[in-house]
Amino acid sequence: MKTFAALLLIFLSLACARPNYISAEDLNPQKKPEETQNTAPEFPILKIRVSLKWSQPPTSQGAQDFILDFDGNVAEFETLAVLLWMPSMGHGSAPVKIERLSDYQYHVKNVYFIMPGDWEIRLLLKKDKKPIDQLYIPLMIP
C-alpha cells in the first residue's frame, strides 16, 4: 500500500499543471486608453467599415460602453443590433442599450462582459427587420 501511495505521489507531481498565462502583449489592445481597434473591420456583404472606440479599457467588471463609427453606405441598413457572445462557452450577456447619435455613429452602453475570456461583439445590420449582414469582432477581456 505504501508503494502504491508513493507511486501515486510521483504521478501527481508529474501531473502538475503548467499555467500558460496570457502575456501582457496579448492584453495590450485593451490597455490603450482610447481606441482598442486600430483597424476598421468590414461587413462582408455591404462593405461598410466600422471602428470601435471604448470610453475606457473593457474588463469583466461593471458596465462598459463604446462608440461605433460607420464608414460606407449606411443607407443600406435600417437598424443595428449588438450582441455580446462568448463562443467557447456558448452564452451571451445582458442586452446592451444602443443610442443612435447620427447616421454614422452609435453609442453602445450597458456592455457587461460577465467573465474574463474570449468574447465577440456581434454586430447585426437589419433592413425590414431582417438581418442583411453581420460582423463579429473578437476581443480578449481580462
Added chain:
Amino acid sequence: MKKLFFLFILAVPFKTFAASCCGGGFSVPALILGDDKAQLTSTYSYANVSDDVLSDGRWLKRDDKNLTQTLKLEGALLLSESLQGGFGLPVLSKTAESTPASQGIGDIALYLGHETFPETSYSRWKPKGVTFIQINLPTSPSIYDFSAGNSNESRGKGFYSVGAGVALTKSWVTWDANFSAEIHRSFARAVNNEALGGTIELLPGWGSSQTVGLGWNYKDLRLGGSVVYFYEDAIESRGGTSSDGAMQRNFTASLSASYMLGQESALTASYSDQALLGDPTNSSLSKTINVSYQKRWPR
C-alpha cells in the same frame, strides 16, 4: 467499527467540480456505502475562482473576488435491501467585485442507487460498490436565463441531465481507496432571450467524471486525498446567433481530514484546488474549502 468508518466517510470526497457559470457541476451523489438505512450530509463550501482557462489552453488570472458559498443538503434512504434513493439540494450565495450579490437554491439532484457489488465474503482486492442513476433538474437560473448584467444570478447548469455511474471502495488495515466514475447526458433546450439575439437552441452533449482517492486511517481520524477528472462536451448554439462551443476539462485535487464523532456521525474538512493538476481547458478554476457533517441511521 474501523471498517464502517472507512465506508461512511468515503462518501464525502465523491464530488466533482466544474465551471461555476457555464454548464458544469454534475456531481456524484452522497451514497449510502455502509450498513445504514439512512444518512444526511450537510456540506458548507467556500469557493474562490482564481483563474480562467480559455479554450486554447491559455490562462487568465481572476482578481474580481469571485466567491461562491454553498450549503448543500444531501439525503439518502434505503428503499429495499439493496436499493436506495436520495436527493441533493444546494443553496448558493454568490458575490463578486462590481457585481450585485445573489442568493438562492441551485439545481436539485435526485438519484437511485443499487448495491451492485456487495461485500459478501472476504477478499483482499475485490471492492464493494454501488451503481447509481441520477437526474439533475434545472431549478435555478443559469447563464442562459438571466436578464440583468449580473453573472451572480447564474446558479445552475441550465439543462436537464441524466447520469449513471459507479462508486467503489476498498479498505485494508490502515489504508482505504475509492474510485467513482459517472457519465451524464444533458438535453437540448430552446431559449428566447433578448440577450441571445432572439430564440436559439442550445445543444449540450455528454460529460463524465472520474475520481480516484486514497485514505490513511488512525483510530477515528482519516486523512485522505483524491483527484477528480471532469469533462463536458461543447455546448453548441443554433438560431438567433450560432457558435460551436468548446469542450470543458479540468482536474480537481483535494485533501481531506475526517473525524468520526461516535458511531453514527462524521465531520470532514477538505481543501480542493483546480489549478494544481493537468491541462484544464475552457474552465473557471476554483479553490474551495469544504466542511461537511454526516449523520447516519444504522439498519
